[in-house]
Amino acid sequence: MxxxxxxxxxxxxxxxxxxxxxxxxxxxxxxxxxxxxxxxxxxxxxxxxxxxxxxxxxxxxxxxxxxxxxxxxxxxxxxxxxxxxxxxxxxxxxxxxxxxxxxxxxxxxxxxxxxxxxxxxxxxxxxxxxxxxxxxxxxxxxxxxxxLADGGIGRYLRHPAASIVHRAVSRAPRVMELSKRAGGRVCTVAARRRTEESWLRVVGSALSNETSVVTWSRLLADFAVxxxxxxxxxxxxxxxxxxxxxxxxxxxxxxxxxxxxxxxxxxxxxxxxxxxxxxxxxxxxxxxxxxxxxxxxxxxxxxxxxxxxxxxxxxxxxxxxxxxx
Known part of the structure; x- marks a missing residue:
C-alpha cells in the first residue's frame, strides 16, 4: 500500500x-x-x-x-x-x-x-x-x-560455539528464545555496573529485543560470511x-x-x-x-x-x- x-x-x-x-x-x-x-x-x-x-x-x-x-x-x-x-x-x-x-x-x-x-x-x-x-x-x-569475522568481538561469528548455537536454534527455537532473553537481562544488569560504553550494553540490547531468536541467529550466520x-x-x-x-x-x-x-x-x-x-x-x-x-x-x-x-x-x-x- x-x-x-x-x-x-x-x-x-x-x-x-x-x-x-x-x-x-x-x-x-x-x-x-x-x-x-x-x-x-x-x-x-x-x-x-x-x-x-x-x-x-x-x-x-x-x-x-x-x-x-x-x-x-x-x-x-x-x-x-x-x-x-x-x-x-x-x-x-x-x-x-x-x-x-x-x-x-x-x-x-x-x-x-x-x-x-x-x-x-x-x-x-x-x-x-x-x-x-x-x-x-x-x-x-x-x-x-x-x-566482520576477522577481528574484535566479530571473530566469534566463526567460532565453533556459534555453529552449536545456530543448530540449537533450528532444533529448539522456543527454548533458545527464552535463553536469549535471559541472557539479555544478565548482560543488561552487568552493563549497568559500568560507567563507560560497554559491549555488554550492545549485546544485552540485542538479546532482549523482541526480534525472534531465529531471525537473530540467521543474520549472525550471514554476517560471518x-x-x-x-x-x-x-x-x-x-x-x-x-x-x-x-x-x-x-x-x-x-x-x-x-x-x-x-x-x-x-x-x-x-x-x-x-x-x-x-x-x-x-x-x-x-x-x-x-x-x-x-x-x-x-x-x-x-x-x-x-x-x-x-x-x-x-x-x-x-x-x-x-x-x-
Whole structure:
C-alpha cells in the first residue's frame, strides 16, 4: 500500500505498509512531502527498528527533505516470512521494494547503520545502474563491507560455539528464545555496573529485543560470511560519508578506514571515544555528518552526477576527513 499522494505539508508523518516481493509487510514511516526534491532512506541495525533513527532524523538540517524509515523484515512491526530470506541480500530486495513503492523517481540518499549499511551495500552491488542516477549519495555508519569475522568481538561469528548455537536454534527455537532473553537481562544488569560504553550494553540490547531468536541467529550466520566489497567500486561514483566510533569493538574503525580507502569521494568521520551505539549515544554527531552529505548532494545538481563519475567541480567541494569528539 502506497502513501497518500495529496499532502504537500513538509511536516506530514504517514504510516505506510509496503509489501515486499514475497508478500512480507514492511512497516514504514514517511516524513515530509512527496514533492520534496530529495529523499533520505534510513536503514536500521540488527535487532533494532526504524525508531532507532528518530533522534538523528530530528536533528538533520536540510529544508525540503523527505525521510523514509522502515522496520526491516523480522524486526519491529514488519513481518518475517520465510526465515531463509532473513539475510542481508534478502533485505536488499526489500529495500528495492520500498524504493519502487515510495520513491519511484527523484534522487535518493541511503543511510545505513550497522546491518543497515550492509543492506545498502548489497543493494548497490545488485543495482549498479541506479547509482549516480537514482542513488546520489550514501551514508555508512558503524558498518563494513567485509571482514566482520576477522577481528574484535566479530571473530566469534566463526567460532565453533556459534555453529552449536545456530543448530540449537533450528532444533529448539522456543527454548533458545527464552535463553536469549535471559541472557539479555544478565548482560543488561552487568552493563549497568559500568560507567563507560560497554559491549555488554550492545549485546544485552540485542538479546532482549523482541526480534525472534531465529531471525537473530540467521543474520549472525550471514554476517560471518559477509562480503559486499564489490559495492565499493560502484559507490566510487557518488559522494559517501563513512563514520564510526573509535572504540567500536563490534565493527572496528579499521573496517571503515578500509572502505574509505577504496572510495575516492568519501569523507571519513571518526567519533572519538564512541562505541558501536552511535545512533543512540552520538545522534547529534551522526546528524551532522549526514547533514554534510545531504548538503553536498543538494549542492550538486543531481543531473550533474555522471553515471560513471562525479562532476570534477563537485569534487572540489568535498570536505576533508574530520573528527567528531
Amino acid at each position: 502506497a502513501e497518500p499522494t495529496s499532502s504537500t505539508d513538509p511536516n506530514t508523518i504517514a504510516r505506510v505498509t509496503v509489501v515486499a516481493d514475497d508478500g512480507v509487510p514492511l512497516a514504514t514511516t514517511v516524513t515530509g512531502s512527496r514533492d520534496a526534491g530529495l529523499t533520505l532512506v534510513c536503514l536500521h541495525g540488527h535487532c533494532q527498528d526504524a525508531a532507532s533513527w528518530d533522534a538523528v532524523c530530528e536533528s538533520v538540517d536540510l529544508p525540503g527533505l523527505r525521510i523514509v524509515r522502515y522496520d526491516q523484515r523480522g524486526h519491529g512491526r514488519s513481518g518475517t516470512g520465510d526465515v531463509t530470506a532473513c539475510t542481508v541480500s534478502g533485505m536488499a530486495d526489500d529495500l528495492d521494494a520500498v524504493l519502487r513503492t515510495l520513491a519511484p523517481d527523484g534522487p535518493v540518499v541511503l543511510a545505513g547503520y550497522s546491518m543497515g549499511g550492509m543492506v545498502a551495500l548489497s543493494y548497490v552491488r545488485r543495482h549498479p545502474d541506479a547509482v549516480g542516477d537514482r542513488i546520489v549519495g550514501v551514508g555508512l555508519f558503524a558498518t563494513a563491507a567485509s571482514g 559477509l562480503d559486499e566489497s564489490a559495492a565499493l567500486d560502484v559507490l566510487a561514483r557518488v559522494p559517501v560519508v563513512v563514520a564510526a566510533g573509535t572504540e567500536d569493538v563490534f565493527v572496528p574503525l579499521s573496517l571503515s578506514e578500509m572502505m574509505t580507502a577504496r572510495l575516492p569521494h568519501a569523507n571519513l568521520v571518526r567519533f572519538v571515544g564512541a562505541g558501536h551505539r552511535v545512533l543512540a549515544d552520538r545522534p547529534q554527531e551522526v546528524a551532522g555528518a549526514l547533514s554534510d552529505l545531504l548538503g553536498h548532494v543538494r549542492a550538486l545538481d543531481p543531473v550533474a552526477l555522471d553515471p560513471v563519475g562525479l562532476d570534477p567541480v563537485g569534487l572540489a567541494q568535498r570536505e576533508p576527513t574530520r573528527v567528531a569528539s
